[in-house]
Structures are given as C-alpha cells and as structure tokens.
Amino acid sequence: MISQKAQYAFRALLALARLDDDEVSMISDIASSQNIPKKFLEQILLDLKRHGIVQSRRGKMGGYLLLKGANEITFGEVLRIIDGPIAPLPCLSKMAYRKCDGCDDEEACEIRKVFAKVTDATRKILDNTTIADAIADPEKADIPLIA
Incomplete structure (x- = not known):
C-alpha cells in the first residue's frame, strides 16, 4: 500500500502536468485544488525539488512547475523518492x-x-508508466498491462 504522502505527491504532480508549458502554480492553489494540507505539500514539493522533479520560482508570479517533462517522470521514480x-x-x-x-x-x-x-x-508497471500516461486519454494511454 502506498502512503498518503505518495498519493499527495502524485496528485500534485498530475496538477502541475496539466499546466501549460512554463506556467507555475502556487502551493496554496495546488493544496486547495487537490485537497492536500498545505504544510504537508510544502515538504513533498521540497523532496521532489531536491530530486530534480519540480522547480520553484520566486517572486510575485512565483510557484512550482515540473522540471522534467511529464513523459519523463515515472510512478516508480516518485514512489521511491517518497516511500522508499x-x-x-x-x-x-x-x-x-x-x-x-x-x-x-x-x-x-x-x-x-x-x-x-x-x-x-x-x-x-510503475517504471514504465509516466505522469503523462496517467493524464492521457484512457483509451490512448500507454500503460503497460500484465498478461
């Protein structure tokens, strides 16, 4: 079973992946739209930032965005960062x-x-399924299945 922290991390990454290129989202916006406690989300995003998954921008128009493409971030990578x-x-x-x-x-x-x-x-499955796969049209998603 994955932790609540990992579920929050995935929800935050999915929200960021839905943004336009170079668009940022403030922690408070992600927290409220994804129903994630803000303080907990801050810790999660810092972990993801340390591992090169997201980046932050300072200032009035600051916030978080993906550092890597959504098609490069696998569920396995994120799960290992968050849950080990x-x-x-x-x-x-x-x-x-x-x-x-x-x-x-x-x-x-x-x-x-x-x-x-x-x-x-x-x-x-986890190492071959990306954030982009998860938000793709379910009929077209390239999520590997076990036969």
Whole structure:
C-alpha cells in the first residue's frame, strides 16, 4: 500500500502536468485544488525539488512547475523518492537490499520466489508508466498491462 504522502505527491504532480508549458502554480492553489494540507505539500514539493522533479520560482508570479517533462517522470521514480523501496521483502529491494531474518537460502526460498514475481510485475508497471500516461486519454494511454 502506498502512503498518503505518495498519493499527495502524485496528485500534485498530475496538477502541475496539466499546466501549460512554463506556467507555475502556487502551493496554496495546488493544496486547495487537490485537497492536500498545505504544510504537508510544502515538504513533498521540497523532496521532489531536491530530486530534480519540480522547480520553484520566486517572486510575485512565483510557484512550482515540473522540471522534467511529464513523459519523463515515472510512478516508480516518485514512489521511491517518497516511500522508499518498492519491494515487499528486503531481499528483493534494489535500493535497500538486506537478507531476510531467519532465511538460510534465498535461492530456495519459496516465499521469495512468489514475491519476486509480484515485485517484477509491479516494477514493470510503475517504471514504465509516466505522469503523462496517467493524464492521457484512457483509451490512448500507454500503460503497460500484465498478461
């Protein structure tokens, strides 16, 4: 399950992706239109800014906008920034690998084998679905499906 923080991050990014090129949106506007607590949104946008996803502009006409194109920002990238590793088991994590407690043989672990398939399928979708895909016409969206 993804965190509320990640859901807010996705909603903010989707709102920014709907703006015209070079148009900015103030935190208060995003917060009210997306029903996100303003203080929480400030923290989220700072995290996304540190990772090169959004940028801020100062001044009277300041606000936030996407630094990368919506077609370059994947759900997997954002989820890792906000929530950390995607893997359900520590032994499957690419970012924070560690051996599972009590496991003597990862290669023979039946639990790991099942969750490796789940993790691979999840990564395939999240790492190949962009913010642009999510706001595209659902009939035309290029969201990979698992057969």
